[in-house]
Amino acid sequence: MLLLISPDGVEEALDCAKAAEHLDIVDVKKPDEGSLGANFPWVIREIRDAVPADKPVSATVGDVPYKPGTVAQAALGAVVSGATYIKVGLYGCTTPEQGVEVMRAVVRAVKDHRPEALVVASGYADAHRIGCVNPLALPDIAARAGADAAMLDTAIKDGTRLFDHVPPDACAEFVRRAHASGLLAALAGSVKQADLGPLTRIGTDIVGVRGAVCAGGDRNAGRIQPHLVAAFRAEMDRQAREHAVGIPAVN
Numbered sequence: 001m002l003l004l005i006s007p008d009g010v011e012e013a014l015d016c017a018k019a020a021e022h023l024d025i026v027d028v029k030k031p032d033e034g035s036l037g038a039n040f041p042w043v044i045r046e047i048r049d050a051v052p053a054d055k056p057v058s059a060t061v062g063d064v065p066y067k068p069g070t071v072a073q074a075a076l077g078a079v080v081s082g083a084t085y086i087k088v089g090l091y092g093c094t095t096p097e098q099g100v101e102v103m104r105a106v107v108r109a110v111k112d113h114r115p116e117a118l119v120v121a122s123g124y125a126d127a128h129r130i131g132c133v134n135p136l137a138l139p140d141i142a143a144r145a146g147a148d149a150a151m152l153d154t155a156i157k158d159g160t161r162l163f164d165h166v167p168p169d170a171c172a173e174f175v176r177r178a179h180a181s182g183l184l185a186a187l188a189g190s191v192k193q194a195d196l197g198p199l200t201r202i203g204t205d206i207v208g209v210r211g212a213v214c215a216g217g218d219r220n221a222g223r224i225q226p227h228l229v230a231a232f233r234a235e236m237d238r239q240a241r242e243h244a245v246g247i248p249a250v251n
Ligand SMILES: O=C[C@H](O)COP(=O)(O)O
Pocket: 006, 027, 153, 157, 188, 189, 190, 191, 208, 209, 210, 211, 212, 219
């Protein structure tokens, strides 16, 4: 499982760089513009320059409306600025068809510029609270659009967590559907160390985290702490080892 950490700007990205050996992807967002709030192109560029070259930079395009043209331009902005994972939060899409339309436009805009960039279609575990597409529809939306990954995060950061809205069994189904379509499965939403056991067991490819590695567990007032990133990774590694040992032998 890969660890994606979301700093809110260049200063926090430098803290991520101090913990670079413990994380896999640095995710640029602007939390005060929403759960998947988009940051400025120059911030993406500065963060790309600030973190080690072997660490991919991801950027969110925002909690986007159902406006395929607008979103495609924003996605191009993110990839031109140096991000190689382009995340789109399908906030304003109320049907799978709308989600596919937006994501197809994004995939074309991104891959025309940089074919190896990865496009991530993100939905929300608490979709029922904001009226957007069902979380379990995301793998199919991503696959039909030609994206590379399906993701869930929480839209409303009020202390409720991924598993409060989509229990582990349903997350397992999300991962199963993603893998059946050849997609990566990414999960986030106030994930804590205690969630890493189930996330590992269900085969999650990428876990996205902010609050759990901020001082006081506070994603808004707290800052990302390199020692908390290291501790989070240590628990991920421990869970991975236990899972490997516990896998029943085939045949
Ligand atoms: O993509 C990851 C999100 O930023 C997760 O943030 P959170 O752990 O504070 O919910």
